[in-house]
Amino acid sequence: MPDLLTAPLTTAPALRRMAQRAIGAALLALGLAAQAGAQAEDIVTRHFDATAFADVREALAEAIAEQGIAQPVVSHFADMLDRTAADLGHPRGLYAQAEILTFCSAGVAARLAVEAREHIALCPLSIAVYAPADGRPGAVIAYRPPRLDSAGGEAARALLRRIVARSAALLGLE
Template sequence: MPWEDLRLALEDAIAAEGLTAPTVSHFGDMLARTAPDLGHRADLYTHAEILSFCSVGVAARLVTEAAEQIALCPLSIAVYALPGEPGRSYLAYRRPPQTGAGSATAEALMQRLVKRAAEGG
């Protein structure tokens, strides 16, 4: 689906889980803005944002399982579109590295959010 629709569907999916509104990182804009100074292409993405959000219950389970999983908090999902692929967009997230109950809970939440967003909210 088009990036704008998927981005809105992701935000709706996060809200449907009862989570607070996400913090948005305008990643694509930052890359385009810094391209002249850093020497990379300005058009790596047509659109790219990272939505970060927190579930206290999931966070507590993650860090109870392994203290270093604090680095996963807040959880985040990227929504992006690539040049040359009009009408197509993608979702991506970091999977927890552990295999315990906390990681499984986080993975299940992320999968629900991605699935709901991909289905249009």
């Protein structure tokens, strides 16, 4: 493979695309390996069997805002997987819809950082919402609470529980 610095300009874009695909494949493999290593009890889910994805997603965003947290960053997870399916060899349509909302509570982040500076890696927190691809109605909220035995870890877990509980309440499903 030619060196990107000495390759003719006409081949540099192709090499860059190849490198980007290789990096994408490596990141997907790392993510799948990390997910496979996580125990099922590490992931908390709440099923909303008769509720539309858009309604659950809106309730989740509102519940985050009600905690005084800035608007979350949204990762369009299903779109990303569909977009990379051909290049990475996984099937399209793993989800009908899927997004990951990431956010940070200054209070929880400060508590975690006071406990140990490396706890910076626990922020931002994230909660996923997805609709299954099998055509069944409904959506699922899923999150992985930090496994940290401390006041900061409990504050983060409590925040995640409150957000999910408030999402359900906003949908009339306490």
